[in-house]
Amino acid sequence: MENNTDKQNHKHFSIYKPYGYLSQFINNGQKQNSKKLLGELYDFPEGIMAIGRLDEKSEGLLLLTTDGKTSNHICSGKVEKEYYAQVNGDITIDAIELLRKGVEIGFEGKKYITTPCKASKLATTPKFPERPKKIRDDRHGPTSWISITLQEGKFRQVRKMTSAVGFPTLRLVRVRVGTINLDAMEAGEVKELYTL
Known part of the structure; x- marks a missing residue:
């Protein structure tokens, strides 16, 4: 069970994901070795994850968090x-x-x-x-x-x-x-x- 101290220790970010970047921090395959990753834009804390995805050719608001529960809630289909x-x-x-x-x-x-x-x-x-x-x-x-x-x-x-x-x-x-x-x-x- 998460207590308030755990909640306060989590980090959250918003980013304008540029065109041409993948919504991830590590390359998952050989084809992606030359791809641009989110970690090139900022020194994010350990354990950070993108909440959902924007494909490489899409841009705009991408939320990032170290809190898996928050990520699951936003991806659950309840958030516009x-x-x-x-x-x-x-x-x-x-x-x-x-x-x-x-x-x-x-x-x-x-x-x-x-x-x-x-x-x-x-x-x-x-x-x-x-x-x-x-x-x-x-x-x-x-x-x-x-x-x-x-x-x-x-x-x-x-x-x-x-x-x-x-x-x-x-x-x-x-x-x-x-x-x-x-x-x-x-x-x-x-x-x-x-x-x-």
Whole structure:
């Protein structure tokens, strides 16, 4: 049983995971030897773990902790995670409605229907740090930004969802986990948190 002293000894961080980084601290295979890892961004304490994942091409808010119970709670499907996705094309109201209701995606070799979620088109382009790998610009056709808020988190779920409704994701940034927001953090910035 954890007492209050144990709770106080745990460390928690928020980080703006940059594009091109893996959500891990050690390489798990030969293919990953040249990959960038979170430990290159900050001198984290021993026992630190990423809470959930953002794939290599995704960016934004990633929470880290030394507390396994906190990590399990946030990954349990009870905590909202909000993403801003730049999609290829001017997304339609019909496509947004399909996202809200749930769409069929592939997951672990099977068909899966996503649970209902919050989705909306953003009226203005969000301000994020420039990405090292450029995204095509509007000269090659329109793009639009949407907000998607999920409580589940299947592998590459947001990307699969937007593709399923005909608007593939070009850039994906997680902006919120529960009550913690990305705010105006810079790519690679790390903040220590007192609680999660």
